[in-house]
Amino acid sequence: MLNIADTLHRWCREERPFALATVVGVHGSAPLPTGTSVAVDEDGEAVGSISGGCVEGAVYELCQQVLKDRGGPQRAWFGYSDDDAFAVGLTCGGELDILVQRIDPATQPYLGAALAESAEGRPAAVAQVVDGPDGLVGATLSVLGDSWIAGDALDTTPTGQAVADRTAAQLRASRTALISVGGDADTCPDRLSVLVHVAAPRPRMLIYGAVDFAAALSRAGRFLGYHVTVCDARPVFATEARFPYADEVVVDWPHRHLEHVEVDTRTAVCVLTHDAKFDIPLLRTALGLPVGYVGAMGSRRTHTERLHRLREDGVTGEELARLRSPIGLDLGARTPEETAISIAAEIIAHANRASGLPLVGRSGPIHEPAAHRGSGPVTHGVGRTPVRPALHAQTRR
Structure with a gap:
Protein backbone atom coordinates (compact mmCIF):
# COMPACT_ATOMS: atom_id res chain seq x y z
CA MET A 1 0.00 0.00 0.00
CA ASP A 104 -12.44 3.73 7.12
CA PRO A 105 -9.85 6.40 8.09
CA ALA A 106 -12.12 7.80 10.79
CA THR A 107 -11.81 4.58 12.76
CA GLN A 108 -8.22 3.73 11.78
CA PRO A 109 -6.13 6.84 12.53
CA TYR A 110 -3.03 4.73 13.18
CA LEU A 111 -2.95 3.78 9.49
CA GLY A 112 -3.06 7.43 8.49
CA ALA A 113 -0.10 8.12 10.79
CA ALA A 114 2.06 5.56 8.97
CA LEU A 115 0.96 6.85 5.57
CA ALA A 116 1.88 10.38 6.65
CA GLU A 117 5.38 9.26 7.65
CA SER A 118 5.83 7.43 4.36
CA ALA A 119 4.54 10.35 2.29
CA GLU A 120 7.07 12.62 4.00
CA GLY A 121 9.94 10.23 3.23
CA ARG A 122 10.37 9.03 6.81
CA PRO A 123 10.68 5.33 7.73
CA ALA A 124 7.44 3.57 8.59
CA ALA A 125 5.93 0.12 8.37
CA VAL A 126 2.40 -1.27 8.24
CA ALA A 127 1.64 -4.88 9.14
CA GLN A 128 -1.48 -6.24 7.43
CA VAL A 129 -2.95 -9.59 8.51
CA VAL A 130 -3.73 -11.52 5.33
CA ASP A 131 -4.53 -14.94 6.78
CA GLY A 132 -5.70 -16.11 10.22
CA PRO A 133 -8.86 -16.04 12.35
CA ASP A 134 -11.78 -14.24 10.68
CA GLY A 135 -11.75 -11.41 13.20
CA LEU A 136 -8.11 -10.59 12.49
CA VAL A 137 -7.88 -10.83 8.69
CA GLY A 138 -7.44 -7.30 7.38
CA ALA A 139 -6.29 -5.93 10.75
CA THR A 140 -3.37 -3.52 10.50
CA LEU A 141 -0.65 -2.32 12.79
CA SER A 142 1.73 0.59 12.25
CA VAL A 143 5.32 0.94 13.41
CA LEU A 144 6.78 4.44 13.54
CA GLY A 145 10.34 4.65 14.77
CA ASP A 146 10.50 2.89 18.13
CA SER A 147 6.74 2.82 18.77
CA TRP A 148 3.81 0.87 17.39
CA ILE A 149 0.10 1.55 17.27
CA ALA A 150 -2.77 -0.68 16.22
CA GLY A 151 -6.50 -0.98 16.13
CA ASP A 152 -8.61 -2.92 18.61
CA ALA A 153 -8.36 -6.16 16.62
CA LEU A 154 -4.65 -6.55 17.38
CA ASP A 155 -4.50 -4.53 20.60
CA THR A 156 -6.62 -7.13 22.37
CA THR A 157 -4.49 -10.14 21.41
CA PRO A 158 -1.14 -11.33 22.77
CA THR A 159 -0.10 -11.77 19.16
CA GLY A 160 -0.13 -7.99 18.70
CA GLN A 161 3.23 -7.49 20.42
CA ALA A 162 4.77 -10.34 18.42
CA VAL A 163 3.52 -8.77 15.17
CA ALA A 164 4.92 -5.39 16.26
CA ASP A 165 8.33 -6.91 17.05
CA ARG A 166 8.58 -8.67 13.70
CA THR A 167 7.36 -5.57 11.87
CA ALA A 168 10.00 -3.42 13.58
CA ALA A 169 12.64 -5.92 12.47
CA GLN A 170 11.46 -5.69 8.87
CA LEU A 171 11.56 -1.90 9.11
CA ARG A 172 15.16 -2.02 10.31
CA ALA A 173 16.00 -4.25 7.35
CA SER A 174 14.07 -1.93 4.95
CA ARG A 175 12.32 -4.93 3.43
CA THR A 176 8.67 -5.60 2.59
CA ALA A 177 7.90 -9.27 3.25
CA LEU A 178 5.22 -11.84 4.03
CA ILE A 179 5.89 -13.35 7.47
CA SER A 180 4.31 -15.90 9.80
CA VAL A 181 3.64 -14.99 13.42
CA GLY A 182 2.18 -16.90 16.36
CA GLY A 183 1.06 -20.44 16.82
CA ASP A 184 2.55 -20.67 20.33
CA ALA A 185 -0.18 -21.74 22.72
CA ASP A 186 1.48 -19.97 25.66
CA THR A 187 2.37 -16.59 24.18
CA CYS A 188 0.88 -16.17 20.69
CA PRO A 189 -2.00 -18.60 20.18
CA ASP A 190 -3.23 -17.05 16.93
CA ARG A 191 -1.30 -18.26 13.87
CA LEU A 192 -1.18 -15.35 11.43
CA SER A 193 0.21 -14.67 7.98
CA VAL A 194 1.19 -11.01 7.95
CA LEU A 195 2.25 -8.81 5.06
CA VAL A 196 4.65 -6.15 6.31
CA HIS A 197 4.73 -3.05 4.09
CA VAL A 198 7.93 -1.06 4.61
CA ALA A 199 8.73 2.48 3.51
CA ALA A 200 12.30 3.55 4.18
CA PRO A 201 14.43 6.51 3.11
CA ARG A 202 15.93 6.29 -0.35
CA PRO A 203 19.02 4.08 -0.51
CA ARG A 204 22.32 5.89 -0.95
CA MET A 205 24.61 5.88 -3.97
CA LEU A 206 27.99 7.31 -3.01
CA ILE A 207 30.08 8.27 -6.03
CA TYR A 208 33.70 9.17 -5.38
CA GLY A 209 35.55 11.05 -8.11
CA ALA A 210 34.13 14.14 -9.80
CA VAL A 211 34.67 12.91 -13.37
CA ASP A 212 32.51 12.62 -16.50
CA PHE A 213 31.59 9.04 -15.60
CA ALA A 214 30.33 10.31 -12.24
CA ALA A 215 28.07 12.84 -13.93
CA ALA A 216 26.44 10.12 -16.04
CA LEU A 217 26.22 7.68 -13.11
CA SER A 218 24.63 10.28 -10.84
CA ARG A 219 21.87 10.71 -13.41
CA ALA A 220 21.31 6.94 -13.63
CA GLY A 221 21.33 6.64 -9.84
CA ARG A 222 18.77 9.42 -9.47
CA PHE A 223 16.55 7.69 -12.04
CA LEU A 224 16.73 4.45 -10.03
CA GLY A 225 15.60 6.21 -6.87
CA TYR A 226 18.92 6.56 -5.04
CA HIS A 227 19.93 9.50 -2.91
CA VAL A 228 23.07 10.37 -4.86
CA THR A 229 26.18 11.96 -3.37
CA VAL A 230 29.22 12.93 -5.42
CA CYS A 231 32.39 13.51 -3.41
CA ASP A 232 35.86 14.67 -4.44
CA ALA A 233 38.69 16.38 -2.61
CA ARG A 234 39.22 18.85 -5.48
CA PRO A 235 36.86 21.85 -5.19
CA VAL A 236 37.42 22.93 -8.79
CA PHE A 237 35.77 19.69 -10.01
CA ALA A 238 33.24 18.97 -7.23
CA THR A 239 30.63 21.61 -8.07
CA GLU A 240 26.84 21.49 -8.22
CA ALA A 241 26.92 22.92 -11.73
CA ARG A 242 28.79 19.84 -13.00
CA PHE A 243 26.48 17.40 -11.22
CA PRO A 244 22.91 18.70 -11.47
CA TYR A 245 21.38 15.26 -10.86
CA ALA A 246 23.22 14.63 -7.58
CA ASP A 247 21.33 15.29 -4.35
CA GLU A 248 24.52 16.63 -2.82
CA VAL A 249 28.06 17.42 -3.94
CA VAL A 250 30.71 17.25 -1.23
CA VAL A 251 34.27 18.55 -1.20
CA ASP A 252 36.23 16.26 1.10
CA TRP A 253 38.73 13.44 1.09
CA PRO A 254 36.68 10.40 0.03
CA HIS A 255 37.66 8.07 2.89
CA ARG A 256 37.05 10.79 5.45
CA HIS A 257 33.60 11.47 4.00
CA LEU A 258 32.68 7.77 4.01
CA GLU A 259 33.74 7.39 7.64
CA HIS A 260 31.05 9.87 8.69
CA VAL A 261 28.15 9.11 6.34
CA GLU A 262 25.25 6.85 7.35
CA VAL A 263 25.17 3.64 5.30
CA ASP A 264 23.21 0.39 5.26
CA THR A 265 22.98 -2.82 3.27
CA ARG A 266 21.31 -0.99 0.37
CA THR A 267 24.15 1.51 -0.05
CA ALA A 268 26.17 1.43 -3.28
CA VAL A 269 29.74 2.79 -3.17
CA CYS A 270 31.21 3.58 -6.59
CA VAL A 271 34.91 4.53 -6.72
CA LEU A 272 35.73 6.36 -9.94
CA THR A 273 38.74 8.40 -8.77
CA HIS A 274 41.52 6.52 -10.62
CA ASP A 275 44.08 7.74 -8.11
CA ALA A 276 45.74 5.43 -5.56
CA LYS A 277 46.06 8.12 -2.92
CA PHE A 278 42.26 8.37 -2.92
CA ASP A 279 41.36 4.78 -3.89
CA ILE A 280 43.32 2.78 -1.32
CA PRO A 281 42.16 4.47 1.92
CA LEU A 282 38.64 4.77 0.50
CA LEU A 283 38.36 1.09 -0.46
CA ARG A 284 39.90 0.01 2.83
CA THR A 285 37.12 1.93 4.59
CA ALA A 286 34.32 0.83 2.25
CA LEU A 287 35.14 -2.88 2.41
CA GLY A 288 34.93 -2.75 6.19
CA LEU A 289 31.41 -1.32 6.19
CA PRO A 290 28.06 -3.17 5.88
CA VAL A 291 27.24 -1.70 2.47
CA GLY A 292 25.54 -3.64 -0.30
CA TYR A 293 27.89 -2.87 -3.20
CA VAL A 294 31.47 -1.67 -3.62
CA GLY A 295 32.78 -1.14 -7.15
CA ALA A 296 35.95 0.50 -8.43
CA MET A 297 36.84 1.72 -11.90
CA GLY A 298 40.10 0.75 -13.54
CA SER A 299 41.80 -1.77 -15.78
CA ARG A 300 42.64 -5.30 -14.72
CA ARG A 301 46.23 -4.23 -14.13
CA THR A 302 45.03 -1.41 -11.89
CA HIS A 303 42.81 -3.86 -10.05
CA THR A 304 45.71 -6.25 -9.44
CA GLU A 305 47.86 -3.43 -8.06
CA ARG A 306 44.99 -2.29 -5.84
CA LEU A 307 44.54 -5.76 -4.40
CA HIS A 308 48.24 -5.94 -3.56
CA ARG A 309 48.18 -2.58 -1.76
CA LEU A 310 44.96 -3.38 0.08
CA ARG A 311 46.38 -6.69 1.33
CA GLU A 312 49.45 -4.82 2.56
CA ASP A 313 47.07 -2.49 4.43
CA GLY A 314 45.49 -5.44 6.23
CA VAL A 315 42.28 -5.88 4.21
CA THR A 316 41.18 -9.51 4.50
CA GLY A 317 40.51 -11.90 1.65
CA GLU A 318 36.83 -12.05 2.60
CA GLU A 319 36.60 -8.27 2.37
CA LEU A 320 38.46 -8.18 -0.95
CA ALA A 321 36.01 -10.72 -2.40
CA ARG A 322 33.29 -8.08 -2.08
CA LEU A 323 35.06 -5.67 -4.44
CA ARG A 324 33.53 -5.41 -7.93
CA SER A 325 36.43 -4.35 -10.13
CA PRO A 326 36.66 -3.57 -12.97
CA ILE A 327 33.27 -2.05 -12.23
CA GLY A 328 30.13 -2.88 -14.21
CA LEU A 329 28.71 -5.57 -16.50
CA ASP A 330 30.12 -6.50 -19.89
CA LEU A 331 27.97 -4.35 -22.17
CA GLY A 332 30.80 -3.16 -24.41
CA ALA A 333 30.33 0.31 -22.94
CA ARG A 334 32.55 3.13 -24.16
CA THR A 335 30.91 6.47 -23.39
CA PRO A 336 30.25 7.78 -19.87
CA GLU A 337 26.53 7.24 -20.41
CA GLU A 338 26.97 3.64 -21.55
CA THR A 339 29.33 2.97 -18.67
CA ALA A 340 26.81 4.41 -16.22
CA ILE A 341 24.19 1.95 -17.50
CA SER A 342 26.72 -0.87 -17.15
CA ILE A 343 27.46 0.06 -13.53
CA ALA A 344 23.78 0.56 -12.66
CA ALA A 345 22.95 -2.82 -14.22
CA GLU A 346 25.58 -4.54 -12.09
CA ILE A 347 24.26 -2.87 -8.94
CA ILE A 348 20.74 -4.09 -9.74
CA ALA A 349 21.92 -7.61 -10.58
CA HIS A 350 24.10 -7.80 -7.46
CA ALA A 351 21.27 -6.64 -5.19
CA ASN A 352 18.91 -9.23 -6.68
CA ARG A 353 21.53 -12.01 -6.86
CA ALA A 354 20.85 -12.22 -10.58
CA SER A 355 23.20 -13.34 -13.35
CA GLY A 356 23.07 -10.27 -15.58
CA LEU A 357 22.63 -12.58 -18.59
CA PRO A 358 20.12 -11.97 -21.43
CA LEU A 359 16.68 -13.33 -20.56
CA VAL A 360 16.48 -14.95 -23.99
CA GLY A 361 19.14 -17.42 -22.87
CA ARG A 362 17.38 -18.38 -19.64
CA SER A 363 14.59 -20.78 -18.81
CA GLY A 364 12.22 -20.69 -15.89
CA PRO A 365 10.42 -17.73 -14.29
CA ILE A 366 11.52 -14.22 -15.27
CA HIS A 367 10.68 -12.75 -11.87
CA GLU A 368 12.36 -15.37 -9.69
CA PRO A 369 12.42 -14.27 -6.02
CA ALA A 370 15.87 -13.26 -4.83
CA ALA A 371 15.57 -15.70 -1.94
CA HIS A 372 15.44 -18.57 -4.44
CA ARG A 373 18.65 -17.55 -6.16
CA GLY A 374 20.86 -18.58 -3.25
CA SER A 375 23.62 -16.60 -1.64
CA GLY A 376 27.22 -15.92 -2.47
CA PRO A 377 28.78 -14.54 -5.65
CA VAL A 378 26.57 -13.80 -8.62
CA THR A 379 27.22 -16.40 -11.31
CA HIS A 380 26.03 -17.41 -14.75
CA GLY A 381 24.55 -20.57 -13.31
CA VAL A 382 25.38 -23.60 -11.23
CA GLY A 383 28.98 -24.66 -11.74
CA ARG A 384 29.80 -21.85 -14.16
CA THR A 385 32.20 -18.99 -13.95
CA PRO A 386 31.32 -15.64 -12.33
CA VAL A 387 29.98 -12.79 -14.47
CA ARG A 388 32.99 -10.99 -15.94
CA PRO A 389 32.83 -7.20 -15.61
CA ALA A 390 33.75 -5.10 -18.62
CA LEU A 391 36.73 -2.81 -19.00
CA HIS A 392 34.38 -0.23 -20.59
CA ALA A 393 36.25 2.97 -21.30
CA GLN A 394 38.34 2.52 -18.18
CA THR A 395 41.96 3.55 -18.48
CA ARG A 396 44.22 0.61 -19.27
CA ARG A 397 47.15 1.06 -16.92
Missing part, protein backbone atom coordinates in the same frame (compact mmCIF):
# COMPACT_ATOMS: atom_id res chain seq x y z
CA LEU A 2 2.93 2.33 0.55
CA ASN A 3 3.42 2.53 -3.21
CA ILE A 4 0.41 4.90 -3.18
CA ALA A 5 1.04 6.50 0.22
CA ASP A 6 0.67 10.09 -1.01
CA THR A 7 -2.90 9.63 -2.22
CA LEU A 8 -3.95 7.38 0.65
CA HIS A 9 -2.57 9.92 3.13
CA ARG A 10 -4.74 12.61 1.51
CA TRP A 11 -7.82 10.37 1.63
CA CYS A 12 -7.15 9.63 5.31
CA ARG A 13 -6.86 13.33 6.11
CA GLU A 14 -10.21 13.86 4.42
CA GLU A 15 -11.64 10.81 6.26
CA ARG A 16 -12.64 9.41 2.89
CA PRO A 17 -13.42 5.63 3.03
CA PHE A 18 -11.78 3.51 0.35
CA ALA A 19 -11.26 -0.09 -0.70
CA LEU A 20 -7.69 -1.33 -0.72
CA ALA A 21 -6.68 -4.23 -2.96
CA THR A 22 -3.23 -5.61 -2.15
CA VAL A 23 -1.09 -8.28 -3.77
CA VAL A 24 -0.47 -10.76 -0.94
CA GLY A 25 0.94 -13.60 -3.03
CA VAL A 26 2.79 -13.85 -6.34
CA HIS A 27 3.59 -16.96 -8.36
CA GLY A 28 5.37 -17.11 -11.70
CA SER A 29 5.89 -14.07 -13.92
CA ALA A 30 3.45 -11.67 -12.30
CA PRO A 31 4.36 -8.09 -13.25
CA LEU A 32 4.34 -6.42 -9.81
CA PRO A 33 5.61 -7.62 -6.43
CA THR A 34 3.90 -8.60 -3.20
CA GLY A 35 2.76 -5.53 -1.27
CA THR A 36 1.69 -3.53 -4.33
CA SER A 37 -1.79 -2.02 -3.96
CA VAL A 38 -4.59 -0.28 -5.81
CA ALA A 39 -7.26 1.75 -3.99
CA VAL A 40 -10.73 2.95 -4.98
CA ASP A 41 -12.75 5.56 -3.08
CA GLU A 42 -16.52 5.88 -2.85
CA ASP A 43 -16.58 8.33 -5.77
CA GLY A 44 -14.94 5.73 -8.02
CA GLU A 45 -11.52 7.42 -8.10
CA ALA A 46 -8.76 4.84 -8.44
CA VAL A 47 -5.05 5.05 -7.73
CA GLY A 48 -2.25 2.53 -8.19
CA SER A 49 -1.88 -0.69 -10.16
CA ILE A 50 -1.40 -4.32 -9.23
CA SER A 51 -0.96 -6.08 -12.55
CA GLY A 52 0.23 -3.57 -15.14
CA GLY A 53 -3.24 -3.68 -16.73
CA CYS A 54 -4.11 -7.41 -16.96
CA VAL A 55 -6.77 -7.61 -14.25
CA GLU A 56 -7.27 -4.00 -13.21
CA GLY A 57 -10.90 -3.87 -14.37
CA ALA A 58 -11.92 -6.91 -12.34
CA VAL A 59 -10.11 -5.66 -9.25
CA TYR A 60 -11.74 -2.25 -9.64
CA GLU A 61 -15.20 -3.85 -9.67
CA LEU A 62 -14.33 -5.97 -6.64
CA CYS A 63 -13.22 -2.85 -4.75
CA GLN A 64 -16.49 -1.13 -5.56
CA GLN A 65 -18.42 -4.17 -4.35
CA VAL A 66 -16.50 -4.27 -1.04
CA LEU A 67 -17.19 -0.58 -0.52
CA LYS A 68 -20.88 -1.04 -1.25
CA ASP A 69 -21.35 -4.12 0.94
CA ARG A 70 -19.38 -2.68 3.90
CA GLY A 71 -18.46 -6.24 4.78
CA GLY A 72 -15.25 -7.98 5.74
CA PRO A 73 -12.15 -8.53 3.61
CA GLN A 74 -12.35 -10.69 0.49
CA ARG A 75 -9.70 -12.77 -1.28
CA ALA A 76 -9.43 -13.14 -5.04
CA TRP A 77 -7.09 -15.17 -7.22
CA PHE A 78 -6.12 -14.39 -10.79
CA GLY A 79 -4.18 -16.74 -13.03
CA TYR A 80 -3.34 -17.24 -16.69
CA SER A 81 -6.25 -17.26 -19.13
CA ASP A 82 -5.69 -20.00 -21.73
CA ASP A 83 -8.97 -19.70 -23.59
CA ASP A 84 -9.29 -15.99 -24.12
CA ALA A 85 -6.50 -13.44 -23.89
CA PHE A 86 -9.10 -10.80 -23.13
CA ALA A 87 -10.75 -12.70 -20.31
CA VAL A 88 -9.96 -11.87 -16.71
CA GLY A 89 -6.52 -13.36 -16.26
CA LEU A 90 -2.82 -12.68 -16.37
CA THR A 91 -1.71 -13.17 -19.96
CA CYS A 92 1.90 -12.93 -18.77
CA GLY A 93 1.50 -16.39 -17.24
CA GLY A 94 1.71 -15.49 -13.55
CA GLU A 95 -0.69 -15.83 -10.65
CA LEU A 96 -1.79 -13.17 -8.15
CA ASP A 97 -3.44 -13.60 -4.76
CA ILE A 98 -5.33 -10.41 -3.84
CA LEU A 99 -6.78 -9.23 -0.53
CA VAL A 100 -9.49 -6.55 -0.80
CA GLN A 101 -10.71 -4.71 2.29
CA ARG A 102 -12.59 -1.58 3.22
CA ILE A 103 -10.61 1.11 5.04
